Amino acid sequence: MPPLTDDTGIERHHLPYVERLGARPVEAVELVVIHCTELPDLATAREYGERLLYSDSGTGNSGHWYIDRDGRVVEYVPATRIAHHVRGRNASSVGIELVNRGRWPHWLDAGHQAMEEAYPEPQIAALLGLLDRLRTALPALACIAGHEDLDTERVPATDDPSVLVARKRDPGPLFPWPRVLASCGLRRVP
Template sequence: MKALILGALAVLLAGCASGPRIDTRHTSLGQDSRAQFIVLHYTSSDLQRSLEILKGDGVSSHYLIGEFPATIYRLVDEDRRAWHAGESQWNGRTWLNSSSIGIELVNRGYVEDAQGRRLWYPYSEAQVDALVVLLKDIMQRHGLKPGAIVGHSDIAPQRKVDPGPLFPWKRLADEGLVPWPDAVAVAQQRQVFAEQLPDIGWFQRQLAAQGYKVPTHEHLDLETRNVIAAFQMKYRPSRFDGEPDAETAALLAVLNTPS
């Protein structure tokens, strides 16, 4: 009798240890991936230091891509939250750590010369090639559409500038990964806006339509300039001074016009 009781108890405990029995024969169509965005960063340091930082218990990222060679390191599983975005917002979503996959690229970012000018470091071709392959894989697996890839400077324009003006967004556009404005349409719109530039409220509304968190008070303050600069860094990296000019207006107008 004692043996029977002990045997039954062992079976009961084994059942508890394995968790509840769940019927998985039914699946809802009302679902999608928890990952809605991919956020791109640079590390501001070399590979060894980048690994030391990202493997710690502070900032983290799902992936790190080296320079020479362009090795892809997975540091956090995609179904886990990495701490790479911080205080952030895009398309109305806040604190994007919970809804994004972070990719860090080994790149020193910039240094300042004696005049205080930022001298930016380029990305290696092999590194960008590796990034493109990784992005296509992630987007296919998570069902993401072009526009899901953003820079840290897009989601936190008041405090971040990575991946910087030398990041090849146009290359990603050519690979079908991000939207890009038609050059002919931009040139036509630039002529129109050169004659009459929209007011600041227009720029703020257009930037908000792109996804940026931007003031709506219709004044050209520092916060608005930072958002304009982040947009320019992405679509017109030759000049990103935060000035609301005709070319910036043309880029916004074309991007926000349904094709």
């Protein structure tokens, strides 16, 4: 089915397993988590989102909304469903994925931990617009965090297991936290 676009300009292109994700009321959402895809483009992010990783539920990992570099916003999972995007916080949060290479394709190599792709202006403007809409649509939403704030586990590097690297570094050092926090009205949680 082709994506549907609503009056806010957000495309609805739900994942095939979205109805198998746990349901929840919008009042349960207190936190928005900012991610970067750490993939080259939105099409590859879609492929990863469609992968079935949990045989018991027939679902996979995904954020709720994806924002491409040009500012296009696509909803993969509605806020009324619990997406698998961050350990231990899925039931009370929504995830926003920004298309960005991050450490792709050597995510956990010790020598490849720099995140050098900046977030373009159209993408950040779209993020701020989405956050504004979410503050209206999700009455309990009060906090924001980066994936790296919530998942601080260090794991052996794939190229040198004697070195530990961060499992998650997104959205990374080039994400404009001061600008986002100044305009989103949400409190950043450590």
